[in-house]
Amino acid sequence: MKLLKDEAAVSISIGFILTFVISVIAVITVLTAFYTLMDRAEQTVMRNEFRIHGNDIAMRISSIDTMISIMNNSGASIVLLEYDLNLPDKIAGEHYSVSIVNSSQEIVLQSNDRTETKVMIPYSTQNMRVVENTIFSEAGTHYMIYNPTYRTLEIR
């Protein structure tokens, strides 16, 4: 009965401790949520950028394939065909890799083997084969080179 009639609640020191602990937990929760959101935003940026560069590469492959078809039909032959492939060194502050998977005809872009950043872009060729290879963004300048003898396109 004494407890029911007691309106003093907790003492000032206990009240302070409770308020402090609740505040700390709240701040930590907010910070954690914020960092998670930031991380997700970074991965979203990476995937979006990867899609853009992947589509760019796929369009170049398709464009070269069309060019070879035009050459074949007109009787001309390509002796040398070399394009610079300008890729940024880092995307969202991270290096990344670009792989050509011939079996599924896909370009796979990902950063540091993290599946959250992995993007697969399909490509299609009729008149040549794209050589299966992996390039890394930190390696500097990259090239797309057509080999007329084997009718292959190599990205290196």
Added chain:
Amino acid sequence: MNADDDSAQMLLIAGFAIGVSIAVFTVMLNNIIYASNMASESSIETSPFEIGNVLKLTSQAYENAYNSAMNAGTFDSNVFMDYQSSYENQLVKMFAFSGKRLTIENSTLIDAYFSKNGMINGMPNWTLISNVNFTDTFILEIPKASKLSNNSSCLRFEAVETNGSMLWAMDIYDSGGYVNVRVMDNNSTLGNTTSASGYVYLNITGNYIDGTSYFNFHFNDLTSSHVYHINVINGTAGAGIFRLSGNHVDGHSFNIARHAVVLANISVVSFDKKMFISYPIPVPGGIA
């Protein structure tokens, strides 16, 4: 409302509104910065159709150059070279506007093989002309028997009906330094002849060889009232000249010829591209 009330509700509400405005503004600004930093446009510089146009233009220009050079009846190489260099100058200027350097190196006239592009390594089996209703002129000239292969896998011209059945065929091959010609229908040999020298002139529609010697090629009687294609088989097994004219089934006329081949070596260089194309152009060409 009490005018003396100084508990600052309005101040609090204004502060809250400003805080929300700053938050909204920050989010919007962040999105703008994010969007403008994306690699939005891809710099596709590879235009296959541009190269296709260059090939077509070059082919047309060289055919015209050859026809101009042949105006006097014999080939005038100065006219031919002047025409080519004039064309090249114009094309180089066109490409310079888009930041590309284009050069064309020309060859002299090369003996034409009967392959699709006229080269010894060209496509051997191809269709010379499609959907033919009537052939007015079909002339072949083989300058040297030594440029023909022998009987096995020899050069063949054939007229094939649009449904695939063969109407007429002619084999041309080297036989001991002489040109041998064998004419066939779809199941048997109809005639055989050998030239008097290593050179032979075959007028297939006119039925004579080397000027006046009569030889029935059976082309006219086997192809009349049919719609057919004229195909070349093993075109790399022989070099020579042809002239062909007539009418398509739709009434349009065709007139094609091949006297020689000019090799145009085209190179295109821009800031991120290097391309070198070897383009054989059979001349004088014509309208197919």
